[in-house]
Amino acid sequence: MFALFDVSLQLNGFPINKAKSELQHILNLSEPDYLSFLDRKKKKIVAFHFQNNPFYKKVLGETVPENWQELPVLSKSDLQQPLLNRLSKGFTKQNCFVNKTSGSSGTPFIFAKDKYSHALTWASNMLRFGWHGIDFNHSYQARFYGMPRDSIGYQKERLKDFLSHRYRFPVFDLSDTILEGFLDKFRTQKFDYINGYTSSIVLFAKFLQQKNIVLKSICPTLKVCIVTSEMLFENDRILLENQLGIPIVNEYGASELDLIAFENPQGEWQVNAETLFVEILDENNQAVPYGMQGKVVITSLFNTAHPFIRYEIGDIGILDEKSTPQKPILKKLIGRTNDFALLPSGKKAPGLTFYYITKSIIEDNGNVKEFVIKQTKINTFEVDYVSEIELNLTQIQKIEAAIALYLEKGLIFTFVRKEKLERSKSGKLKQFVSLIKEKAE
The missing domain is CATH 3.30.300.30 (ANL, C-terminal domain)
Incomplete structure (x- = not known):
């Protein structure tokens, strides 16, 4: 079958085939080889931005610290300045992927990724969704997300949805009348999976509960529901499982980075250790042992357009005691530091x-x-x-x-x-x- 999603990425300058190949290479590394890869990538990305990014060079000063732990931790407020001040040499708004964070942390800002780094993000997404039988090129998504209000933005988003093989259910009005319309759409469309904001899908599940309907009974093609961007409480998971009639998968990501953690088929919240380096640090920016809570600090290993090195995302979390560098497991996400x-x-x-x-x-x-x-x-x-x-x-x-x-x-x-x-x-x-x-x- 024609791989429309892959082709649309390629046409937009995102080398998805090369990214998929590199991601697979990383996944196939032995544990010693992975540790060498990680050490090499960490040093390489710091050296690149020290030499090519005036913003990051100013952050570091005259020399690169010998030890990783001595590197400064970047906060979101550090990045709240014009994007042109933060881009690496050779990058412009025109030759890389530019977007804006959602602002759910209270500190939104514009960011950039080089096109290869963004292609790796999509390769990572495809891999993890694939764990649950979802193929971006062919699986039909029921998307519970926001939608631009202006006419041009609305049409652009609908086009993106078409190319991405998804139908969007806007979440700004979730009255019973609107939810009834959502239900009618599920009756007539062969959706493969649901993806979107936790609170919106939970509200839809409560509507189904009131009507004594299990969604899979009226849309039997549904395989899985992937919730994102908001906390998933255990009783909400149970509600979703009962009313949707499909497995529920918990996703944790950040638009400026990548998928950070994604629930694997064994029910573990597996951290992305291929394109990111995730640390849990204490108030003095020192790494805490597995099992202890601290602030989530992330390094993007491939993004050369913009430095996300020891970047404090604003969340508090715990890595499981059974974690390894090659397979970290997120035990718990406690919330945002400003919450x-x-x-x-x-x-x-x-x-x-x-x-x-x-x-x-x-x-x-x-x-x-x-x-x-x-x-x-x-x-x-x-x-x-x-x-x-x-x-x-x-x-x-x-x-x-x-x-x-x-x-x-x-x-x-x-x-x-x-x-x-x-x-x-x-x-x-x-x-x-x-x-x-x-x-x-």
């Missing part, structure tokens, strides 16, 4: 703690469709939620008691029922937001 609430006692608590406690209580009867939590003052939080029926006093008291038990007493919560929740421009639902000036760092 921490500073409490009156001085305690710093991950925002997802509030979300998790609240979620476990208010979703018992399926009334609440989705919600977000905002910290408006050091002791005050607002819960915005969408539901059929307003929360009652008993439910609110149970939430307050659970938060007092797991966090601390004296926190004030207000509950605001809404028709629908605000989503970012990309369509993501930010589950916890701190609006106070003093942030936990």
